[in-house]
Amino acid sequence: MSDRIVGILGGMGPAATADLYSEIIRLTPALVDQDHLRVLIYSNPKIPDRTHAILHGGEDPVPELVASARLLERAGAGILAIPCNNAHCFLPQIQQAVAIPILNMIEETCRILRSCEPRVSKAGLLAASGTVDSRIYENIFALGDIQVLVPTRDEQVRIHAAIQDVKRGSREPAVAEVFHSAGAALMARGAESVVLGCTEIPLVFDPARAGYAALNPTRALAAAAVEWALGTRS
Amino acid sequence: MSDRIVGILGGMGPAATADLYSEIIRLTPALVDQDHLRVLIYSNPKIPDRTHAILHGGEDPVPELVASARLLERAGAGILAIPCNNAHCFLPQIQQAVAIPILNMIEETCRILRSCEPRVSKAGLLAASGTVDSRIYENIFALGDIQVLVPTRDEQVRIHAAIQDVKRGSREPAVAEVFHSAGAALMARGAESVVLGCTEIPLVFDPARAGYAALNPTRALAAAAVEWALGTRS
Numbered sequence: 001m002s003d004r005i006v007g008i009l010g011g012m013g014p015a016a017t018a019d020l021y022s023e024i025i026r027l028t029p030a031l032v033d034q035d036h037l038r039v040l041i042y043s044n045p046k047i048p049d050r051t052h053a054i055l056h057g058g059e060d061p062v063p064e065l066v067a068s069a070r071l072l073e074r075a076g077a078g079i080l081a082i083p084c085n086n087a088h089c090f091l092p093q094i095q096q097a098v099a100i101p102i103l104n105m106i107e108e109t110c111r112i113l114r115s116c117e118p119r120v121s122k123a124g125l126l127a128a129s130g131t132v133d134s135r136i137y138e139n140i141f142a143l144g145d146i147q148v149l150v151p152t153r154d155e156q157v158r159i160h161a162a163i164q165d166v167k168r169g170s171r172e173p174a175v176a177e178v179f180h181s182a183g184a185a186l187m188a189r190g191a192e193s194v195v196l197g198c199t200e201i202p203l204v205f206d207p208a209r210a211g212y213a214a215l216n217p218t219r220a221l222a223a224a225a226v227e228w229a230l231g232t233r234s
Numbered sequence: 235m236s237d238r239i240v241g242i243l244g245g246m247g248p249a250a251t252a253d254l255y256s257e258i259i260r261l262t263p264a265l266v267d268q269d270h271l272r273v274l275i276y277s278n279p280k281i282p283d284r285t286h287a288i289l290h291g292g293e294d295p296v297p298e299l300v301a302s303a304r305l306l307e308r309a310g311a312g313i314l315a316i317p318c319n320n321a322h323c324f325l326p327q328i329q330q331a332v333a334i335p336i337l338n339m340i341e342e343t344c345r346i347l348r349s350c351e352p353r354v355s356k357a358g359l360l361a362a363s364g365t366v367d368s369r370i371y372e373n374i375f376a377l378g379d380i381q382v383l384v385p386t387r388d389e390q391v392r393i394h395a396a397i398q399d400v401k402r403g404s405r406e407p408a409v410a411e412v413f414h415s416a417g418a419a420l421m422a423r424g425a426e427s428v429v430l431g432c433t434e435i436p437l438v439f440d441p442a443r444a445g446y447a448a449l450n451p452t453r454a455l456a457a458a459a460v461e462w463a464l465g466t467r468s
Contacts, residue, residue: 002280013267014259018252021277025248031402033247036279042309043255045270046236075276075309168265 005038006225007077007100009068011045012084013167016199016218020083023222028230037229040077044068050086051130051160062090066097073098081105081225083199083218085127089134103228106137108220109195110144120193123215124149124186126179127197129160137197149191155182166200173209180210187212239272240459241311241334243302245279246318247401250433250452254317257456262464271463274311278302284320285364285394296324300331307332315339315459317433317452319361323368337462340371342454343429344378354427357449358383358420360413361431363394371431383425389416400434407443414444421446 006024010017021041030036047065052058065087069080080102082088088106095102113120125137125148138148151159162178179201183194194214196202202216227233240258244251255275264270281299286292299321303314314336316322322340329336347354359371359382372382385393396412413435417428428448430436436450461467 011267011270011272014270014273015256018256018259021255021275022249022252025252026403030279032398033245033279033281033283033401036245036248036277038245038280039248039275039277040305041255041273041275041277043270043273043275045264045267046272047267049267071274071309075305164266167267169260 003038004079004229004231005040005077006229007072007080008039008041009044009065009072009080009082009094010041010084011043012047012050012082012087013200014043014045015166015203016083017041017043019199019203020081020218020222023219024225027222027226037226040072040075042068042072047087050084050089051128054086054089054130054134061087062093065090065094069094069098069102073100079103079225079228081221083221085136085197085199085217086130086134089130089136103221103224104140105217105221106140108224109215109217110141110146112220113141113146113193113195113215114144116193120146122147122149122191124183124189124191124194125197126151126159126183126186126194126201128163129156131197132156137195149186149189151182151186155185158182163198163200166203171204176204176206176209179205183210183212183214237272238313238463238465239274239311240463241306241314242273242275243278243299243306243314243316244275244318245277246281246284246321247434248277248279249400249437250317251275251277253433253437254315254452254456257453258459261453261456261460271460274306274309276302276306281321284318284323285362288320288323288364288368295321296327299324299328303328303332303336307334313337313459313462315455317455319370319431319433319451320364320368323364323370337455337458338374339451339455340374342458343449343451344375344380346454347375347380347427347429347449348378350427354380356381356383356425358417358423358425358428359431360385360393360417360420360428360435360448362397363390365431366390371429383420383423385416385420389419392416397432397434400437405438410438410440410443413439417444417446417448
């Protein structure tokens with residue numbers, strides 16, 4: 001399995017891609033360099049804004065997503081991971097353009113939730129507005145009999161703005177607090193778990209300050225990539 | 235310049251490569267994803283141990299280094315950065331195998347030291363034993379009229395072991411303290427600056443605890459890559 005190359009189609013944004021890469025390193029059992037996995041990352045931040053395309057008919061990100069996926073496939077990647085929840089709305093088009101499989105971060109997250117005891121039937125979603133409006137989490141979680149609770153319209157505006165702040169490089173406690181309190185509001189409304197459904201959110205989310213544990217899809221994606229590379233997933 | 239792709243030949247080790255990538259992100263002026271640079275990273279931790287090859291005639295890392303450089307070139311990288319000081323001993327052989335230029339992290343570090351006021355004439359070196367014994371820092375710094383002070387034999391054994399600890403994932407203060415005190419010993423012997431000449435060291439080195447500022451070649455390499463991608467270097 002040591003020749004397997006994990007491909008990461010990233011740059012949406014770059015810091016979230018660095019976070020996925022770090023999670024993969026952390027989840028790989030290794031005593032020396034050579035125990036680690038081959039990973040090929042194309043951080044392509046020039047991919048047009050996903051939320052803008054979904055909500056406002058902005059430039060289509062698919063051509064650049066497809067070109068990036070093909071670059072990774074040609075270079076030898078055996079699987080693709082895409083550390084951007086919003087980009088998963090375009091997964092069918094990307095998958096159609098390459099022969100290698102693409103891990104689905106949202107399905108991986110659902111898989112983890114379904115293995116929880118006690119069973120989770122309602123999950124709260126903190127995500128970019130394009131992800132929320134696309135209903136991609138609702139559609140995939142419905143297959144696992146998990147209902148998705150989304151923030152109120154006002155809260156969603158604040159969450160999306162805070163995500164842009166993280167993309168700008170902010171790591172301020174006030175920005176993290178937007179996510180902490182929005183998640184708490186979802187729990188007060190009956191969510192049994194909160195999903196950090198934008199890969200920028202784990203960069204600032206602090207469970208100790210939030211007062212509750214949240215599910216991190218970036219970590220679920222990293223775990224799936226490591227299992228694939230080590231051949232430990234059936 | 236927005237089509238320029240920075241290639242990173244990494245995995246030696248992976249956490250050091252993640253650190254270079256994070257430094258590039260941090261040094262790029264960006265308000266939104268699309269302001270960031272295209273970066274292609276091949277993290278190939280299967281490259282044989284560099285120090286083992288230099289000191290003990292271990293497996294030659296050149297074939298795997300060359301194959302990785304060629305993969306990045308074929309995939310579209312316009313320049314290469316290699317976040318491993320030790321691997322720089324093999325730079326001529328890698329450069330011979332590709333048409334794109336390779337940034338030299340040690341020359342970039344020397345360039346920064348030469349711009350210091352007051353002038354630095356003696357620099358202390360904390361590095362893996364292969365880097366120290368190869369005298370690559372001495373040879374490059376000599377061109378900039380900077381003398382290199384290396385640790386005593388006993389200190390060097392401790393430094394090399396601490397580097398292996400970092401590669402194993404340790405972030406313990408006791409490991410960092412090996413670097414802090416070895417650097418302090420070099421300053422006591424007349425070094426005006428200490429160079430963190432192994433890319434694992436900045437992962438744990440803490441200037442506040444060490445009590446002195448040290449020069450970080452990973453950051454020098456990141457700055458050079460950003461300048462190349464933005465077209466701001468003459």
